[in-house]
Amino acid sequence: xxxxxxxxxxxxxxxxxxDPAGVAVRSGIQQMGYDNVEQVRIGKYIELTVNASNLxxxxxxLDRICDLLLANPVIETYRFDLTPVSAEVxxx
Amino acid sequence: xxxxxxxxxxxxxxxxxxDPAGVAVRSGIQQMGYDNVEQVRIGKYIELTVNASNLxxxxxxLDRICDLLLANPVIETYRFDLTPVSAEVxxx
Numbered sequence: 001x002x003x004x005x006x007x008x009x010x011x012x013x014x015x016x017x018x019d020p021a022g023v024a025v026r027s028g029i030q031q032m033g034y035d036n037v038e039q040v041r042i043g044k045y046i047e048l049t050v051n052a053s054n055l056x057x058x059x060x061x062l063d064r065i066c067d068l069l070l071a072n073p074v075i076e077t078y079r080f081d082l083t084p085v086s087a088e089v090x091x092x
Numbered sequence: 093x094x095x096x097x098x099x100x101x102x103x104x105x106x107x108x109x110x111d112p113a114g115v116a117v118r119s120g121i122q123q124m125g126y127d128n129v130e131q132v133r134i135g136k137y138i139e140l141t142v143n144a145s146n147l148x149x150x151x152x153x154l155d156r157i158c159d160l161l162l163a164n165p166v167i168e169t170y171r172f173d174l175t176p177v178s179a180e181v182x183x184x
Contacts, residue, residue, distance in 0.1 A: 036143040045137035
């Protein structure tokens with residue numbers, strides 16, 4: 001019996017890393033006439049579903065996927081939320 | 093007197109829009125040996141701070157910024173969370 005989990009993953013630049021895309025967006029916002037917007041940082045948002053036998057297994061697997069594939073640990077950090085999806089899935 | 097709000101903005105592709113980047117990431121995850129991951133969708137995650145006199149004003153302004161600059165309403169949807177930042181800022 002495995003459980004399906006819905007994962008929301010947030011990958012953001014480390015605070016010490018410059019974010020030229022964020023600076024460009026801030027400049028675009030200012031050209032719209034809003035000079036009250038600051039500290040714009042652009043990151044990635046990834047949604048996926050994972051089948052695992054328990055929450056810990058899903059967490060371990062997602063940590064590995066994030067470290068190796070989704071985030072560059074040198075300049076980025078990540079965090080994720082896992083939510084069990086109601087329908088349980090029978091393993092074949 | 094204005095209040096500073098911390099905004100977390102999530103821009104995601106509409107469900108009907110194909111996501112080739114998501115398919116590529118799913119294929120990468122499968123090559124890592126995890127075939128239990130599905131429905132990978134890639135979006136954008138934007139953090140910023142905005143000074144506004146109240147929550148409604150901040151919401152209205154962010155809606156405009158998202159519609160015109162951060163999201164492409166034809167293929168993307170967005171949502172955001174606004175959190176008041178504790179320190180209040182005096183207008184000059």
